Amino acid sequence: MSTTTTTTAPAEDPPEAAPPTELRGSGFLVETGQLAAFAGQAFRALPGTVRYTAEILRQASAILLTTTPLLLLMSFFFGVITQTTGYFLLAPLGAADYMGAIVGFGTHVSPVMMFACTFTAKVGGGYAAELGAMRINQEIDAYETTGVDPLRYVVGTRLLATVLYIPIGAVAVLLGYYAGSYLNGLVILEATDLANFSRFSWASQSPRDLAFVFTTVALTGLTTAIVACHYGLRASGGPTAVGTAVAQATKLNLVLCNVIMALTVVLWYSVDAGVPIGG
């Protein structure tokens, strides 16, 4: 009989949550509202999360061990790509000596984009899958019943682990990107020599660019984590539930990441392109 009491309690919610009239296209607004409400609740629960330090560190170490190699590899590829593109634009102009500058211009795009994609796919999808599985296996309900707030223990610890991981991830993408650029520019394409390459590469970067990278990485990482947790916790239904949750979270995250990156680019580089040429 105790099961019936637990099932009747949540049953009061759906009539309230359902919109009174089904307007065409209102699904998007409802979805946005639910997501915003969830984000607010998650942030409000964060101060209570700090007591679960061990769980936070465990989550962070899981991300660190599984995601960092992937981040390094992906941004290595991106370094190769930017150097290829730059070389075949500059070499016909006879300006292959300036290959190092491509590295600096690339930091406006590459590391943040690589971080956003990889983090969305690997960590965001992973959160959605884990939380969805916990929801389906009624572990979330078990936490609620035993008096542990899942917003603190499940969502909050993951958000704080993401915050801990963000600087490491930013450094990892930058390192992988530099390694790929070096390998392709100097070893494969042999565009110029090391002294020239590093001179232009460091001259075309500034602390402002690094601040851009860290800010964008932090914004995309946090948004991705919140959206993934939201869809994971909302999973319901049969065998497709968790798969659908992961797919939905990834779809929305891809769009959101691009929107956030474009916004920060506009904020940082619309007035001053940050190119150290001319005045």
Place this chain on the structure above:
Amino acid sequence: MSNVDATRPPRPAPPRAADAVASSTAFGWLRTAGGMGWLFLVAAREALTPPRGYWRAAVVEMSLTVQRCVLPLAVVATVFVIGFGFFVLGGITEVLGASDREGGAVIVGLMREMAIWTTGMVFAGVAGSAMAADIGSRKAREELDALDVLGVDKIRMLVVPKVVAGALICPVLGMLCVLFLELANAVLAPGQFGYSREVLFASTRGSLTALDIYGALIRFVIIGAMVAVVASYKGLTASGGTEGVGRAVNQTIVVSFALIWGFDAFFNLAYLSLFPDAQVSFKG
């Protein structure tokens, strides 16, 4: 001597190096890669040999893919060109005093790189994950075992339409992505950089080469087939119920992203080295 050996109890086999190799992570990756390659070969053979009864399913799959991908693709492409095409490439050309060539720089950049990434990522993240969820949930519901019992070839029935649809629809989505990117650029760039739209179109026409378009189309076909094969393989090998399906979808996206970027990096290096004609571009 042989009698002595026969009476002895059999000794436990010493630990073999082969077992250690077979249980290692790297071998697991190798086996996954081999499985994907095998699945691709089987799917290609089934697609090319008659009977070709998969067209209806492939068309349905293509229509579903377009419906799923168009809106995310439009948003991603537009935002991408505003952020990166505009303020990064355009900013550089403006500082160089050549902002009338922004159109050319953007079309070359997006034909060679940006359209490939954005389309590939949206295709893998939206369509690939949906394919993996579809096949994986059939596996979790034991529909695949039922197909085996009925004697229906599950690769021909489920995988071949998805691979064919992926290979055929990804170039279409890619060209749509180019269209969105170019549209956003044509609407917004003249006002930002202060030149007329004719200058933009002249620069675009001057810089766009047929080779770049062919290269992009080939890459879209390969990426589409690759993502579909990865999604089908991960769906077919999903285990552990509904959690397994979630894990399969997640791994599909990760593996597809890594494959797209790795393939793109080395394709472009080879393509631009082998076809020097494509290098003379970026005209005013």
